[in-house]
Amino acid sequence: MADQAHTIEVPTDAELLQAQADLWRHSLYYLTSMGLRCAIKLGIPTAIHRHGGAASVPSLMSKLSLPASKQPFLRRLMRVLVTNGVFAADHGDGGAEVERYRLTPLSRILVDGAVADEHHSQTSFVLAATSRHYLEAALGLDEWFRKDVAPPPPSPFEDVHGAALFDESTPLLDPELDAVVNEGLAAHDNLGIGTILRECRDLFAGLRSLTDCCGGDGTTARAIVKAFPHVKCTVLDLPKVVDKAPKDDVGVTYVAGDLFHTVPPAQAVMLKLVLHHWSDDDCVKILTQCRKAIPSREEGGKVIIIEILVGPSLGPVMFEAQLMMDMLMLVNTRGRQRDERDWRDLFMRAGFSHYKVVKMLGARGVLEVYP
Incomplete structure (x- = not known):
């Protein structure tokens, strides 16, 4: 047994070379993150946008007022970010010297100062x-x-x-x-509001009133009222947040409070990207207050949950993104991302009778929970 503990299976030559390459990637992924941070700090996505949507390295150097000596290094940075899908690159007839970089869907949400419906810079x-x-x-x-x-x-x-x-x-x-x-x-919480309203219209179509817990400056509530003028929205958030909220929102009322203690009554209560910051026990306390705030299911009472719904069914890239978001919670909060069984257990502990997954929107799930 002792000899077995000190032996190890030796990889084949091909496996060994692949393992080394994989080790490089996993050990150095942080440099991609730092490269992305650098691009944002320099303002590269915004510069490409303001240059008409495509820019060469020399154009970027001029637009960003960078010293000429750094031009070769900027090209190397852009090569990494293109490889990782942050930007796209076009090669002209002249080769690399006239290579032009374009925005991708990822880098479009990294453009600052742009005015467009549903644009929330990340x-x-x-x-x-x-x-x-x-x-x-x-x-x-x-x-x-x-x-x-x-x-x-x-x-x-x-x-x-x-x-x-x-x-x-x-x-x-x-x-x-x-x-x-x-x-x-x-910015993270408000991204995709329009998609939710378009893809899940039945969530709001029959509602008379809704409380948006931790609704911040009311961006989501205003979008709901604009799409469904018959819904009366209340935004619940901490006093320091409500104090800075708009004072003239038509159809939106702001209430300063703590969702652990009381939730303003409404036909529906919404928790959008809130619960993943909290432990299971704290989630049960929050959900219990939400249940108290709504009428019976027969009267249309429900809680709308919009959260990451962890699972491999969406493919390996989306699943990895969900797991990375769970690691973010592990390192920086007492909360976590949850799979459907985790959510079901929380709902039952909080006294709800039933739930359903209405739709998957990317990594997030939209759930209805009934008293």
């Missing part, structure tokens, strides 16, 4: 995810696993920084981080 999300504070929390992950602490354990972010995200302690840690995290959260 630059702040990237800047938060690649921030020094997030990276330091991830670097402390092995030490966090070794610590034996009473449950519930703090997140690695809390453990390293002594502060929690989306908490009053965050601006004390770093006001700039707090600002970019909240901007990133709002």
